Amino acid sequence: MHIRPSLTHPPRRRVLRALLGAAALQAPFAALAGFNFFTSEYTATRDELQAQIAKRFPVAERYAEIFMVGLRDPQLGLNAQDNRAAITATLTIASPLLAASPVQGIVSVSSALRYDAAARALRLDQPKAERLxxxxxxxxxxxxxxxxxxxxxxxxxxxxxxxxxxxxxxxxGRKTYEIGDITVQDNGIKVQLK
Structure with missing residues (x-):
């Protein structure tokens, strides 16, 4: 008895080949999590950005030769409504003029964002202390x-x-993208690829 293959169900080999081909097509993009070259966007998650900025702390600077101000333990906040990022950090001010030195506190700074093409970096721009x-x-x-x-x-x-x-x-491939518009979202930052 000879059974004819169903016309409504493609042969298994053809389905398997199609699935493997689709997986191979997506493989180069799998390593680029967050990049979507079909929509020309890249989205950095809040967790990814938090990990990146934490590596750059603590930071400190002398002020007026008598104060040493330091920031540590940064926490990233994202404000989609105002299209701004925020950093809340532990602040330390030390000076020989202070009876209780160092003084500890908390500072929250909000900031616009800009893309630095020469360094290929997304940077804080014109930060403003909102709370201290x-x-x-x-x-x-x-x-x-x-x-x-x-x-x-x-x-x-x-x-x-x-x-x-x-x-x-x-x-x-042969295309090198530049970063365009920057959009702050509640859970990440999206940039346009152009």
Whole structure:
């Protein structure tokens, strides 16, 4: 008895070949998680960005030759509504002029974002201190130290890299992409590939 193959179900070999071909086509893109070359976008997740920025801390800078201001333990926040990123960090201010030195606190800085084509890096741009709280200091001393802490935190975060790209990441076949528009989302940052 001879059984004819069903016309409604393609032979298994043809289905298997099609599946393997599709997997092979996607293989070059699998290593580039976050890149979607079909929609010309790259999305960096909040966790990926948090891991990148944590590697660049702690940071510190001297101010007016009498204060040493440091930032550590950064936490990244994303504000899709304002298209801004935010860094909240532990702040330390040390000075021989302070009775209780160092002074500890928390600072939150929000920032626009820009792409630095020469360094292939997504950077903070024009950060602004939104909140600064110090522990154990009151009155005029607190006001002065808050001003110092805000100014230095903004300087330390200006140009801070959130994500850098390699030339290989931005090249597919013979096409090398540039980064275009930057969009902050609630759970990541999306950039246009052009």
């Amino acid at each position: 709280e110090l522990q154990g200091v009151e009155g005029r001393d607190a006001e002065r130290l808050q001003r110092v802490g805000a100014v230095v935190a903004q300087e330390l975060l200006q140009g801070q890299v959130l994500r850098s790209f390699t030339a290989d990441e931005l090249t597919v």
